[in-house]
Amino acid sequence: MQTNFPPALLADADMASSAGVIRKCVHCGFCTATCPTYVLGGNELDSPRGRIYLIKDMLENERAPSADVVKHIDRCLSCLSCMTTCPSGVNYMHLVDHARAYIEARHRRPPMERALRTLVAAILPYPARLRAALRAARLARPLAPLLKGRLRPAAAMLKLAPAGPLPAPARAEPRRGDAPAPRGRVVLLQGCAEPVLRPEIRAATARLLERCGYRVEFAKGEECCGALTAHMGKAGAARQAARRNVDAWMREIEAGLEAIVITASGCGTHVKDYGFLLRDDPAYADRAARVAALARDISEVLEAAGLPPRADIPPLRVAYHPPCSIQHGQKLVSGPQNLLRAAGFEVRMPAEAHLCCGSAGTYNIFQPQIAGELGTRKAAALARLNADIIATGNIGCAVQIEHHAGAPVLHIVELLDWATGGPVPLPLADRLSGTR
Ligand code: SF4
Ligand code: SF4
Numbered sequence: 072m073q074t075n076f077p078p079a080l081l082a083d084a085d086m087a088s089s090a091g092v093i094r095k096c097v098h099c100g101f102c103t104a105t106c107p108t109y110v111l112g113g114n115e116l117d118s119p120r121g122r123i124y125l126i127k128d129m130l131e132n133e134r135a136p137s138a139d140v141v142k143h144i145d146r147c148l149s150c151l152s153c154m155t156t157c158p159s160g161v162n163y164m165h166l167v168d169h170a171r172a173y174i175e176a177r178h179r180r181p182p183m184e185r186a187l188r189t190l191v192a193a194i195l196p197y198p199a200r201l202r203a204a205l206r207a208a209r210l211a212r213p214l215a216p217l218l219k220g221r222l223r224p225a226a227a228m229l230k231l232a233p234a235g236p237l238p239a240p241a242r243a244e245p246r247r248g249d250a251p252a253p254r255g256r257v258v259l260l261q262g263c264a265e266p267v268l269r270p271e272i273r274a275a276t277a278r279l280l281e282r283c284g285y286r287v288e289f290a291k292g293e294e295c296c297g298a299l300t301a302h303m304g305k306a307g308a309a310r311q312a313a314r315r316n317v318d319a320w321m322r323e324i325e326a327g328l329e330a331i332v333i334t335a336s337g338c339g340t341h342v343k344d345y346g347f348l349l350r351d352d353p354a355y356a357d358r359a360a361r362v363a364a365l366a367r368d369i370s371e372v373l374e375a376a377g378l379p380p381r382a383d384i385p386p387l388r389v390a391y392h393p394p395c396s397i398q399h400g401q402k403l404v405s406g407p408q409n410l411l412r413a414a415g416f417e418v419r420m421p422a423e424a425h426l427c428c429g430s431a432g433t434y435n436i437f438q439p440q441i442a443g444e445l446g447t448r449k450a451a452a453l454a455r456l457n458a459d460i461i462a463t464g465n466i467g468c469a470v471q472i473e474h475h476a477g478a479p480v481l482h483i484v485e486l487l488d489w490a491t492g493g494p495v496p497l498p499l500a501d502r503l504s505g506t507r
Contacts, residue, residue, distance in 0.1 A: 072096045076131050084351045085169045092166040093127050095159050102153035107427045108146050111444055116143045119153035119163055126170045136178040144170050148434050149302055150427035151399035168301060175304030183221040191433055192303055196263045196295030208232035227439035231474055238270055252286030254376060255329040259287050263295040265335050265466040275488035276334050276369055282491055283376040292319035298341035302432040313345050314355055320362050330367040334484060336465040337432060340400030342366040369484055370407040378413050379491040389416045390458035392472060394465035395427050407464055407483050414490035421452035430471035446475035462486055
């Protein structure tokens with residue numbers, strides 16, 4: 072695509088990057104067919120190609136973001152399905168991240184929207200605050216139907232909050248220093264939402280990695296990876312979070328580290344991009360690239376290590392939902408399925424497996440209508456598989472699909488841990504005992 076960025080504008084590294092991305096687009100439109108928002112609404116402006124045109128016009132002419140442009144960029148899930156489809160190698164992720172930051176810096180949203188976005192950015196990345204907010208949300212849940220108009224995101228937050236009590240924090244913490252570790256040390260990203268909503272994922276991961284021969288540790292000083300704030304256009308906050316994590320993980324890398332293991336694939340996609348995010352920061356660029364090079368989704372680590380011997384568990388049919396951040400963001404297509412099969416499960420894939428479930432970070436809060444349509448569609452596709460359990464690889468997808476399917480959704484590590492000697496995951500324990 073031809074671009075006409077004024078040379079002075081190209082002195083800005085983000086502008087230069089976006090100009091390069093846009094030039095790669097040959098406007099073939101292949102990406103439209105696999106874009107969830109285009110599939111739902113059929114509006115070209117809600118397709119990758121349409122958004123690229125809108126972003127190009129906004130950036131190239133340094134326009135103030137119009138309400139219409141903001142609407143179509145806000146509707147993008149950042150699912151990156153378009154990047155998988157694109158034959159021309161357009162890095163839509165970097166382009167839309169820049170567009171979101173540009174909008175955040177120059178566009179004044181209505182007061183209620185602004186307040187909700189500030190609130191979400193101040194709560195979600197912090198486990199203690201999130202835990203307190205979810206407790207409050209449980210009490211306020213009956214108010215959700217009363218919240219309409221610009222308060223719909225608040226209603227969505229209440230509906231997505233767990234209806235029952237929050238689980239107790241995981242008791243099984245990684246062991247430190249005592250067990251032999253033939254495969255070396257790994258650091259397990261602690262995450263923000265996952266340990267609050269599903270602490271058993273961390274516990275299962277630690278057990279599984281230790282069974283594979285790794286010593287599992289946490290990094291002191293680590294915090295939320297910054298993906299949530301990045302997707303909200305809060306680029307400064309996202310870069311600060313990345314810098315703090317680079318500091319924390321470099322201390323571990325210097326002490327000898329095999330990998331930074333990540334169980335929430337949305338975080339994995341973001342951490343793997345730290346090198347790009349901090350490329351212009353002389354104090355961090357090299358170290359951020361080293362950190363990014365060591366970031367691994369849990370499925371990559373398990374595939375490389377090989378699963379421990381199988382335990383005697385019943386053969387179950389697993390409906391596997393591949394998170395967008397796994398299949399499009401990290402291009403890990405067959406690994407998680409292969410692991411499940413190697414552990415003895417029958418894996419069933421849903422129709423339209425490439426389409427987003429509508430979770431997409433904070434998307435199901437700020438775009439509840441589209442997220443709801445995608446969630447319902449995904450839940451129906453998974454239900455048609457007539458499986459014993461649904462599994463995925465990202466906490467956001469698990470929450471979204473559980474909400475729409477009305478059925479438990481496990482992380483694949485919970486199944487793999489069970490299949491190699493760990494405890495039976497709670498939702499399966501209830502079901503298996505009920506069938507005896
Ligand atoms: S598939 Fe790639 S090159 Fe074609 S329109 Fe979409 S982004 Fe542009
Ligand atoms: S990231 Fe997803 S929603 Fe956004 S343009 Fe690409 S395919 Fe469409």
